[in-house]
Amino acid sequence: KDLLREGVEEAHTRQMRLVRRLRDELAALPRTIVYSPYPRDGDVPILTCNIEGISSSDTGAILDADYGIAVRTGLHCAPLVHAELGTLETGAVRFSLGHLTSDEDVDWAVEAMAAIAGG
Secondary structure, three states, X not given: OOHHHHOHHHHHHHHHHHHHHHHHHHHOOOOEEEOOOOOOOOOOOEEEEEEOOXXXXXXXXXXXXXXXXXXXXXXXXOHHHHHHHOOOOOOEEEEEOOOOOOHHHHHHHXXXXXXXXXX
């Protein structure tokens, strides 16, 4: 999609719809913990989660190597937040959606996380 053609507001609205769907579908998976609150309209389209029993770095490596999905893992320059979440030792997986993210990308991410989680 061409961001200038779509428009920034429309792109953000679409990204927020996608991140809400990603959150809903990941939260329904077994062993998957979603830390991000339900996204509001003024938020940015990111989602932080983990799979119980699997380190964030391992989850990220599997997503990258086996599914071609790039995520950020670790403490995200926010160790105090991770201390509060209880993820200081493991970090977390962060999905960041952008103007090129599609419904199919969200489907693929959910499928990949389900496979990694064993569900």
